[in-house]
Amino acid sequence: MRTETIALHAGYQADKSVRSAAVPIHQTVSYEFDSADHAAALFNLEAEGFRYSRISNPTTAVLERRVAALEGGVGALCLGSGMAALYNAILCLAAPGRNLVSVPQLYGTTHTLLSHVLPRMNVSVRFACSDDADDIGRLIDDDTMAVFCESVGNPAGNVCDIEALAEIAHAHGVPLLVDNTVASPVLLRPIEFGADIVVHSLTKFLGGHGTTLGGAIVDGGQFPWHRQPGRFPMLNQPDASYHGLVYATHFGRTAYIEACRNFCLRTTGAALAPLSAFLLLQGVETVALRVERHVENARLVAEALQRDDRVDWVNYAGFPASPYYPLVQRYMAGRACSLLTFGVHGGMPAGKRFYDALRLIKRVVNLGDAKSLACHPASTTHRQMTPQQQIQAGVTPEMIRLSVGIEHVDDILADLDQALAAAHDGCLDPALVLREPG
Known part of the structure; x- marks a missing residue:
């Protein structure tokens, strides 16, 4: 099945007794066992089934199978947020004294996890000076447990060379872990290019409506x-909590995702609620259609901003002059994602006036919503980083991050125009000024 069909049908077959066409919400905490032996088999991981909704749930299981199918993995685990997914994905690999090698262009909270949380567990993180595979390779040693990148950096907009990073990681005997939130599996499937583990904030494009938190780990197998x-x-x-079970021996290709579920999630408890899984499934059904509109609108917005004298620069990987343009052609079939950044002429003061003047575009720190969203990273998502760390992550003081939504593009452009006019004390085209909605 193609992506559009997978998003609608993968992972679900109607119960023969009920035949519900929609995935039911299994709003239950626990599940009845046939007998003591049946319960023991489930808890020994000798039989398939549901034990407790902190570990697995029938509604969530459909979402897991669907996300795994979209990414081309052998299995997935859904959790309560994208950060919970990333933390558990790393936790399953971590051991005291080990290290993780990462590209520098990262989401702010991800940087906090890697810089300030993992070291408390005696796990160090080595940030390369760039996303180049050679720079990554120089930092890998015998204690490295994985290489990490964001397929498209948030908010830097860099596109990582997945094949090159996978090759260098595998040459040193470690897996490549990729956060594919910004690209989504509609634009890029990292496993097809050598990635071993993919994580998502389902809150973003896959959920797509700004209503529901969720995260996912996908095992390439x-x-x-x-x-x-x-x-x-x-x-x-041997896992002493399961009477000496060895995941790699017992589960084979799905060893990693089973360990994430039965050790990490079971004990850390960041479970995704069944209702949240149901709501996220509704978003997944339309993700391919939405991303198509997101991408087209972003192209038109980027081109308009590039022509505007009130804008100093636009960072958009879909421009032929972008250093990441060849990677967009190679990995994303020429479709640059809908996250872009730009600098308002006049620096940070003008940028703040622009930001405050937005009317249609929402001032929030989310992205991937059906609605257009704007963020000032230096004040919000990357606020906890030093100025030097911000620059390394691709964040400048005047930067505005724009997640272009699926509204009519003329309305998006009109709001940008009036906000730029407010930033520079005069509208170049008063006819385009957008009134407050409603």
């Missing part, structure tokens, strides 16, 4: 965990 038992103890050493 290709990394040979069993070949390095000392490097990945979680997967290769």
